[in-house]
Amino acid sequence: MENQYEVLHQECLSCQKCPLAQTRNHVVFGAGVSNAEVVFIGEGPGENEDLQGQPFVGRGGALLDKYLQAVDLSREKNIYITNMVKCRPPQNRDPHPDEVANCIGYLSRQLEIIRPKIIVCLGRIAANALIEKGFKVTKQHGQWFEKNGVFMMGTFHPAALLRNPHNKPDAFEDMLALQKKIREICDHTYDGTEL
Ligand code: SF4
Numbered sequence: 371m372e373n374q375y376e377v378l379h380q381e382c383l384s385c386q387k388c389p390l391a392q393t394r395n396h397v398v399f400g401a402g403v404s405n406a407e408v409v410f411i412g413e414g415p416g417e418n419e420d421l422q423g424q425p426f427v428g429r430g431g432a433l434l435d436k437y438l439q440a441v442d443l444s445r446e447k448n449i450y451i452t453n454m455v456k457c458r459p460p461q462n463r464d465p466h467p468d469e470v471a472n473c474i475g476y477l478s479r480q481l482e483i484i485r486p487k488i489i490v491c492l493g494r495i496a497a498n499a500l501i502e503k504g505f506k507v508t509k510q511h512g513q514w515f516e517k518n519g520v521f522m523m524g525t526f527h528p529a530a531l532l533r534n535p536h537n538k539p540d541a542f543e544d545m546l547a548l549q550k551k552i553r554e555i556c557d558h559t560y561d562g563t564e565l
Contacts, residue, residue, distance in 0.1 A: 374483050375404050378476065382456055388472040390457035390465075396423030400452030400480060402445040407556040408548070409486040410434075410451040411477070412527060413495035414465045420458035425451050430528035434492075437528075437541065441549040448559045450484055452477065454496050464495055474499075487555055489520055490548060493527030508537070512544040514551065521551055 383397050398415040401424055410426075418428030426434050435444070443449050455465040455473040465473075481489075491497040497505040501515050501522050507530075515522045525544040526537050552559050 372404060375480075378479050378483065382476050385456070385476075388455075388457075388469045390455060390459060390469055393460050394457040395420045397456050398423055398425050398453065398458070399456055399476075400450060401425055402450030403448060404450070404484060405558075406448060406450035406484055407486055407559045408443065408449045408488045408490065408552060409481065409484060410449060410490045410492055411496045411500065412451075412453045412492040414453045414455040415458040416462050416529070417458070425453055426528065429532055433531060434528040437545050440542070441545045441552075442560060448561070450480075450486070452480060454499060470495075470499060487520060488548070488551060489522045491522065491524040493524075493530060497524030511540060512547050514547075521555065523548065523551075 379399050382399050385391060385397065394415075396415075398419045402409075412426065415425065416428065416430070418431070419425055425431075438444055438449065445451050454477060455469050456476060457473075459465050459469070489500065491500055491505075494505065494507050497507060497510075501517075501524055505524055507524055507526055511525045512523060523544065526541045531538055531541055
């Protein structure tokens with residue numbers, strides 16, 4: 371599994387399949403544990419992510435890490451985190467549909483290798499692509515959808531929470547719902563140590 375993952379990672383690092391390759395500093399492939407039962411998916415790298423080659427760093431990443439920590443999750447220990455597109459859209463615009471279409475193969479193969487039981491979509495772009503078209507985060511966040519045996523939830527993107535902090539209590543409720551689902555269906559995320 372490690373080998374398959376590394377082969378895919380290396381392939382992605384040299385990808386030129388869409389115009390975002392021209393303006394990126396780094397490909398941001400993903401981070402976390404390769405046997406994660408829970409995978410978080412955002413829309414695309416921002417400025418800090420592009421500079422560092424890591425997903426969800428900077429203020430948004432720090433906020434996300436706080437939410438994760440509150441329910442005993444972290445990218446170092448028990449989750450995986452990535453994005454719909456692996457290169458930064460200029461000025462942090464939404465990725466174009468053709469860019470997502472070009473890049474989605476990497477995400478599909480990441481998910482085939484990792485085989486998560488739960489996918490959490492961070493924000494509208496990922497939820498629309500992966501859960502259902504027209505997904506409204508403000509209305510449908512925290513709801514569970516089951517697709518091909520994988521439980522999926524959409525919640526707020528951390529950058530959106532920084533812009534609209536009044537949604538933070540709802541985002542925290544979503545993390546509690548996630549914690550409950552992990553306890554129900556996951557085997558090793560909490561490594562048997564949860565209360
Ligand atoms: S966004 Fe995806 S498809 Fe486009 S160049 Fe980067 S890795 Fe390749």
